[in-house]
Amino acid sequence: xxEPPVATLPALREFRAxxxxxxxxxxxxxxxxxxxxxxxxxxxxxxxxxxxDAVFILGDLFDAWVGDDARHHGFEARSAAxxxxxxxxxxxxxxVGNRDFLVGPAMLADCGVMALPDPTVLLAFGQRxxxxxxxxxxxxxxxxxxxxxQVRDPQWQAGALALPLEExxxxxxxxxxxxxxxxVRGTMAPEVADIEGATALAWMRQAQAPVLVxxxxxxxxxxxxxxxxxxxxxSNWDLDGPGASQRGEVLRLTRDxxxxxxxxxxxxxxxxx
Numbered sequence: 001x002x003e004p005p006v007a008t009l010p011a012l013r014e015f016r017a018x019x020x021x022x023x024x025x026x027x028x029x030x031x032x033x034x035x036x037x038x039x040x041x042x043x044x045x046x047x048x049x050x051x052x053d054a055v056f057i058l059g060d061l062f063d064a065w066v067g068d069d070a071r072h073h074g075f076e077a078r079s080a081a082x083x084x085x086x087x088x089x090x091x092x093x094x095x096v097g098n099r100d101f102l103v104g105p106a107m108l109a110d111c112g113v114m115a116l117p118d119p120t121v122l123l124a125f126g127q128r129x130x131x132x133x134x135x136x137x138x139x140x141x142x143x144x145x146x147x148x149x150q151v152r153d154p155q156w157q158a159g160a161l162a163l164p165l166e167e168x169x170x171x172x173x174x175x176x177x178x179x180x181x182x183x184v185r186g187t188m189a190p191e192v193a194d195i196e197g198a199t200a201l202a203w204m205r206q207a208q209a210p211v212l213v214x215x216x217x218x219x220x221x222x223x224x225x226x227x228x229x230x231x232x233x234x235s236n237w238d239l240d241g242p243g244a245s246q247r248g249e250v251l252r253l254t255r256d257x258x259x260x261x262x263x264x265x266x267x268x269x270x271x272x273x
Contacts, residue, residue, distance in 0.1 A: 009206045010136075013117045015093075017124035021053040024124055025266065026251040028133065028215025029236035031063035031099065034075035038239040042248060042263050047086040049267035052252065054090055056116065058215045058234060059097025059133030064176055066168035067161050068106040080111050087112035095120070097216065098135045098144075101151060102161065121207050125255045130209035134216030134233075137195035137203070193217055197225060204229055213251065220249055222258065232258055 017024060032040050047055065062079070070076040086092055095116040096103055108115050119132040135148060150156055160168065194217055204212055204225070212231040220235035235249035250266040252259045 009203045010119065011117075012119065012121060012207055014121045014123060015116070017054070017122065021124065022254060023052040023054075024122070024253045025050055025052040025055045026058060026131075026213055026232075026234055026253070027055065027237070027249075028058040028097065028234040029060045029218060030248075031060055031236065031238075032075075032079060033063040036063075036238075036240045039237050039248070040075075040079075042239045043237065044082045046250065046263040046267055047082055047092075048089075050090070050250075051267070052090060054093065055086065056093045056095070056122070056131065058095050058116075058131060058213065059118070059135075060099045060215065060236075061094065061097070062100040062103070064172035065100035065102050066165065066172050067102055068104045069165060070169075071107050071110065080107065083111040083113055095131065095133055097133045098148065102157065119203065119207070121209050124253060127211060127253075128207070128209040129211045129213055129253070130204055130207050132203075132212070132214045134195055134214035137200050137214070138193065138216065139196040139199060141193065194219065200231070201226055201229060220247075220260075222260075235260075237263075 027043075027046075030039060030043055032043060065076075071080045083092060091114065092112070093114040093116040094103065094108060095118050105115065107113075116131070118136065119130055122129045122131055135144070138144060151160075160171075163171070195214065200212060204210065210229050212225065212229075213234065214231065215234040215236070217233060218236040220233050222230065222232045224230050232251055234251055235247055237248040239246050239248055248263050250261045250263060252261055252266065
């Protein structure tokens with residue numbers, strides 16, 4: 001039986017932003033899928049028009065990714081084309097999430113996208129910012145942590161990728177349906193769905209990063225973690241649901257700090273600070 005990961009800081013990587021950069025965008029949890037055309041269109045428009053020097057995608061770009069061999073077909077091919085075109089104009093970095101953990105080096109290399117380990121410390125504009133998808137910190141959700149340990153195991157992944165592509169698509173559809181049922185509002189206590197604060201602070205202190213940026217929880221907002229420590233939670237994207245439920249947001253970092261922008265405003269060019 002695969003045991004859940006321990007709550008210690010994984011091997012830490014650093015990425016230093018070039019001095020010429022003036023804007024860095026963060027997005028996550030878009031859950032792109034063929035049956036969500038408006039969300040896909042908003043993402044594509046944003047990726048191709050943002051004035052940011054870099055876009056850091058912190059996991060769950062796709063609602064499911066069944067292997068890099070899917071990148072040549074249908075919806076996955078259209079997604080790869082957007083990534084490749086965007087990466088020709090700016091740095092695009094990708095961190096796997098809990099839905100698209102099978103995105104591999106072939107897909108990223110084809111698209112010119114930089115793999116971003118989880119976690120990574122970003123050094124930009126005089127700040128140290130800890131970046132993570134966030135699922136590894138949701139330690140109260142023990143059922144999910146057992147699942148995460150299983151599907152991140154290299155042997156499990158090798159076995160899954162050995163299945164025929166169409167069979168993997170069917171498995172992914174079943175997992176997606178089960179996840180939707182589990183995430184019905186009210187079925188999970190907020191303290192279970194959120195990251196575990198003490199462990200997050202321990203990561204931040206070990207990384208010497210007073211700012212944390214993460215996704216996964218679908219509860220966007222910014223606030224203090226402890227004196228001198230703060231976090232910014234990224235928004236999920238959903239432009240295909242009823243009007244009241246639609247949401248989508250870009251978190252932008254400049255020399256002046258962090259700013260939250262709707263995708264339509266994030267593509268408007270303004271003078272660099």
